[in-house]
Amino acid sequence: MSLQARTVGIIGVGHVGAHVGNSLLLQGIADELYLCDIDRHATEAQTQDLSDSLLFCPHNALIRDCGDRYEELASCDIIVNAAGKVALAKENRDGELFFSSDAVHGFAQRIVDAGFKGIWVTIANPCDVVATAFWKLTDYDPARIIGTGTALDSARLRYQIARVARIDPKSIDAYMVGEHGFSGFAAWSGASIGGIPLQALAELDPQRFDLDRDDLGKKALYGGYVTLNGKGCTEYAVANAAARIIAAVFHDEHSVMGASTLLTGQYGQRGIFTSLPCIIGREGIEEVLDPGLDDAEIELFRASCEHIRTNISQISWWPK
Numbered sequence: 001m002s003l004q005a006r007t008v009g010i011i012g013v014g015h016v017g018a019h020v021g022n023s024l025l026l027q028g029i030a031d032e033l034y035l036c037d038i039d040r041h042a043t044e045a046q047t048q049d050l051s052d053s054l055l056f057c058p059h060n061a062l063i064r065d066c067g068d069r070y071e072e073l074a075s076c077d078i079i080v081n082a083a084g085k086v087a088l089a090k091e092n093r094d095g096e097l098f099f100s101s102d103a104v105h106g107f108a109q110r111i112v113d114a115g116f117k118g119i120w121v122t123i124a125n126p127c128d129v130v131a132t133a134f135w136k137l138t139d140y141d142p143a144r145i146i147g148t149g150t151a152l153d154s155a156r157l158r159y160q161i162a163r164v165a166r167i168d169p170k171s172i173d174a175y176m177v178g179e180h181g182f183s184g185f186a187a188w189s190g191a192s193i194g195g196i197p198l199q200a201l202a203e204l205d206p207q208r209f210d211l212d213r214d215d216l217g218k219k220a221l222y223g224g225y226v227t228l229n230g231k232g233c234t235e236y237a238v239a240n241a242a243a244r245i246i247a248a249v250f251h252d253e254h255s256v257m258g259a260s261t262l263l264t265g266q267y268g269q270r271g272i273f274t275s276l277p278c279i280i281g282r283e284g285i286e287e288v289l290d291p292g293l294d295d296a297e298i299e300l301f302r303a304s305c306e307h308i309r310t311n312i313s314q315i316s317w318w319p320k
Ligand SMILES: NC(=O)c1ccc[n+]([C@@H]2O[C@H](COP(=O)([O-])OP(=O)(O)OC[C@H]3O[C@@H](n4cnc5c(N)ncnc54)[C@H](O)[C@@H]3O)[C@@H](O)[C@H]2O)c1
Pocket: 011, 012, 013, 014, 015, 016, 017, 036, 037, 038, 039, 042, 082, 083, 084, 085, 086, 087, 089, 093, 096, 100, 102, 103, 104, 106, 107, 122, 123, 124, 125, 126, 127, 148, 149, 152, 180, 233, 234, 235, 238
C-alpha cells in the first residue's frame, strides 16, 4: 500500500493565505502545508498558530515553515498564490497590478525550475492578470493554472439570489463571469433553479422569482468592497473558495465552478485568463463551459476582457 500525503504550498501568508491554510486544515483537505512569504516572521507566526490548532482539526497535519525559500514548495501537489498587498486595493483591485504581477515575476519560474509539476491556484489581485502572468512567464500547461476568479463572486451572487428568493444558495445555478473585478458581471441568461431557467420561474411565480437583477448583480460585484472597507481585507469567503477548488482537484471531483482560465476563442476571446464556468478535477481545468451569454452579455464579456488587456499592457516586462 502506498499512502501519499496531500501537500499544499501557500505563498503569501497574510489574511488570505493564512485563512486558506486554516480552511484546509479544518476541513481535513490537506496533510501537509508549506508556508512561504517574503516576511519570515509571518511564516514563523502562522506556522505556530496553525500548528497550535491541529488538536481541533479532523486529522493531524504537518506544517512547514519555508520562510522565503520558494524552491521548497516545488514538491507540493498544489501551490496557492496569495502574495499581494491588500492595502493597495483600497479603491480598486487594479491598485495591486504592479505589486502582485512583480511578485509572480520574482518566484514563478524559480519554483518551476525547482521541479514543480503540480497545480497553481492563484488568488492575488488583479486575479486574471496574475493568472495570465503565471502562464506567460513559465509557459506552464494552462489547464494547471487555476485563478480563483469568479468562484468567489459567483458565491456572492448566489447568496444575494438566495436571500431574496428564500432558496438555499446550493440549489441555485448562477455564475458571475469575466474579470474578478469591477468589469465582471452576472450571466443572468444562464441562471436556473431546480433545472428551470430563472426567466421562466419569474414568469411562473413573479412574487418570488422576478428579481431585481441590477441590484443583485451590483451587490455581488461590490460585496467584496463592503467587507474590505469595513475590515481592511476580505478573507473567509475567498479562502473557502480556494479550499473548494483544492478539494475538487484532490478528489478529482469534476466540479463546476467559476474560475479564471485561459481563453482559447470563447466568445472570440483568446490569450488571457478570465472566468467562465469550468469543470475542475485532478488535472486542473478539464473543460471550459459555455454559459450561453446573450448578445448584451457577450458585449460585457468583450469589455471585461479588454479591461484585463489594458492592465496587462501597462506591465513593462510582459513577455511578448
Ligand atoms: N481573488 C480573490 O477573490 C481575492 C479575494 C481577497 C483577496 N485577494 C487578494 O489576495 C492577496 C492577498 O490578500 P491579503 O489580504 O492576504 O493581503 P496582505 O497584504 O494581508 O498579505 C499579503 C502577504 O503576501 C506577502 N507577500 C508579498 N509579496 C510577496 C512575495 N513576493 N513573495 C511571498 N510573499 C509575498 C506579504 O508579506 C503578506 O504577508 C491580495 O492580492 C488580495 O487582493 C484576492
